[in-house]
Amino acid sequence: MNLSVKNLTKKYGSKTALDQVSFSLDPGIYGLLGPNGAGKSTMINMIAGILRPTAGEILWDGEEIRELDRKYREILGFQPQQPGLYRDFRAKEFLRYMSAVKGLRQTRKEMDKNIDRVLDLVNLRKDAGSMIGAFSGGMKQRLSIAQALLNDPKLLLLDEPTAGLDPKERIRLRNTIATIALDKVVLWTTHIVSDIEYIAREILILKEGKLMRSSEPADLVQEMEGKVFLVPVRPEDVPAWEENALIGNVQKRERDVLLRVISDEYPGGENTEPALEDVYLYYFRERAEEGER
Ligand code: ADP
Ligand code: MG
Numbered sequence: 001m002n003l004s005v006k007n008l009t010k011k012y013g014s015k016t017a018l019d020q021v022s023f024s025l026d027p028g029i030y031g032l033l034g035p036n037g038a039g040k041s042t043m044i045n046m047i048a049g050i051l052r053p054t055a056g057e058i059l060w061d062g063e064e065i066r067e068l069d070r071k072y073r074e075i076l077g078f079q080p081q082q083p084g085l086y087r088d089f090r091a092k093e094f095l096r097y098m099s100a101v102k103g104l105r106q107t108r109k110e111m112d113k114n115i116d117r118v119l120d121l122v123n124l125r126k127d128a129g130s131m132i133g134a135f136s137g138g139m140k141q142r143l144s145i146a147q148a149l150l151n152d153p154k155l156l157l158l159d160e161p162t163a164g165l166d167p168k169e170r171i172r173l174r175n176t177i178a179t180i181a182l183d184k185v186v187l188w189t190t191h192i193v194s195d196i197e198y199i200a201r202e203i204l205i206l207k208e209g210k211l212m213r214s215s216e217p218a219d220l221v222q223e224m225e226g227k228v229f230l231v232p233v234r235p236e237d238v239p240a241w242e243e244n245a246l247i248g249n250v251q252k253r254e255r256d257v258l259l260r261v262i263s264d265e266y267p268g269g270e271n272t273e274p275a276l277e278d279v280y281l282y283y284f285r286e287r288a289e290e291g292e293r
Contacts, residue, residue: 008056017042019209031196032189034206040189048078077153083144087133098147118146137164156186224274231269
C-alpha cells in the first residue's frame with residue numbers, strides 16, 4: 001500500500017498551482033498543511049483522478065492511477081472540499097445512491113448494514129432519515145466523509161474535513177480517522193495545525209505550490225528549538241512588535257503583555273518550548289516575505 005507522486009505539476013494557464021511535487025506515502029495519516037491558495041485541493045483533486053496533471057506521475061503500488069482506472073477507484077475514498085450533496089435526498093438515500101455509483105457489489109441488506117456502519121463512524125445514524133437540505137454545515141461535512149468511507153478505502157483523501165465543524169465535532173472526527181487509519185493511507189488537507197498535530201505521522205508543508213517540507217511533527221517542532229521566546233512588553237509597544245517581529249500568541253496580563261515571538265535572533269525575554277503552531281507561522285510568515293520582495 002503506497003501512494004507515490006513524482007514531479008507532480010499543475011498549471012492553470014500561466015499560473016503554476018503545483019510545482020514538481022514528489023513524495024511517497026506508506027499507510028498512516030499525513031497532514032497536508034498550507035494556507036488558502038497553497039495548492040492543496042489542486043493536488044488532492046489530481047490524486048483523486050478528477051483533475052488532470054500538467055506533468056508528473058501518480059502511482060498506487062507502483063502503477064499509474066490512470067491505468068489502474070477502476071481498480072484504483074475501488075480502493076479510493078475521496079471527500080472533496082466542495083461536496084456535491086443532494087439537498088432533496090435523505091442521508092440514507094444519498095448513501096445508497098453513492099454505493100451504487102461506486103459500484104459496490106452488495107445485496108440490499110449488506111448495503112444498509114454498510115451504510116449504518118459509516119453513519120455510526122461520523123455520528124449521523126440518528127439523522128439517516130433526515131433531508132440533507134435541512135442539515136447543518138457540520139452535518140453535511142460529516143455526510144461527505146461518510147460517503148468517502150463506504151468502500152472501506154485503502155487510500156482516503158480528505159480535503160479540509162474539519163471545515164464547518166465545531167470543536168467537539170473536530171475532536172470526534174480526529175479520533176474516528178485515527179482509529180480507522182491503521183491499514184490505510186490517509187491524506188488530510190488543512191490550514192489548521194491542531195487538526196493534525198497529534199495524529200499525523202508526517203506533515204507535508206505546501207507553500208505556493210511547492211512542497212517545503214515533509215517530516216514527522218516532532219522533528220519539525222524540534223527545529224524550532226531556541227527560536228521561540230516569551231517577551232513581556234508594554235501594551236503601547238505591541239503594534240510596533242507586531243509590525244517588526246513574527247508574533248504568535250498575544251497574552252494580555254495585568255501590567256504588561258506577554259508576546260510569543262518567533263525569531264532566529266534573541267529578541268529579549270525567555271526561551272520557551274516550541275509547538276507546531278510556531279512552525280506554521282515560521283513557514284508562512286507573510287510580513288517578512290513581503291519585505292523581501
Ligand atoms: P488550496 O486548496 O490550498 O486553497 P487550490 O489548489 O484551491 O489551493 O488553489 C491553488 C491556486 O490555484 C490558487 O492560486 C487558485 O487561485 C488557483 N486555482 C485553483 N483552481 C483554479 C482554476 N480552476 N483555474 C485557475 N486557477 C485556479
Ligand atoms: Mg482547497
